[in-house]
Amino acid sequence: MDSTITVTTRASHNNYGEPQFSTASVTYRARIVEKPGFTRSADGEDVGFTHTLWVASTGSVSITATDRITLPDGTAPPIVAVERMPDEEGEHHCKVMMGR
Numbered sequence: 001m002d003s004t005i006t007v008t009t010r011a012s013h014n015n016y017g018e019p020q021f022s023t024a025s026v027t028y029r030a031r032i033v034e035k036p037g038f039t040r041s042a043d044g045e046d047v048g049f050t051h052t053l054w055v056a057s058t059g060s061v062s063i064t065a066t067d068r069i070t071l072p073d074g075t076a077p078p079i080v081a082v083e084r085m086p087d088e089e090g091e092h093h094c095k096v097m098m099g100r
Contacts, residue, residue: 001029006070049097
C-alpha cells in the first residue's frame with residue numbers, strides 16, 4: 001500500500017442535482033493499479049473502469065459508490081463499484097474500481 005487516497009462522503013445535492021460533499025475527509029493507504037477493465041453495475045450494465053484501488057481495512061473503511069476519492073495526482077475519477085473482501089477474521093480489504 002504505497003499511496004495515500006483521500007475519501008470525502010457525499011453530504012447532499014444542490015438545486016441542480018449535483019452532489020455536494022462533506023468538508024471533512026479521511027485518508028487511507030492504498031495500492032493503485034492503473035489497468036482498464038469492465039465490471040457489472042448494480043443495474044446489470046457493463047461499466048468500464050481505469051483504476052483499481054486496494055484499500056487495507058480493519059473494519060473501519062466505509063467507502064461507498066457515492067463517495068469521492070481523490071488520488072495522489074489530485075484527480076477524482078468517479079467510483080464505478082466497491083467490493084469488500086472478508087476473511088475468517090473479518091473484512092480484510094476493500095476493492096474500489098474507478099471510472100473514466
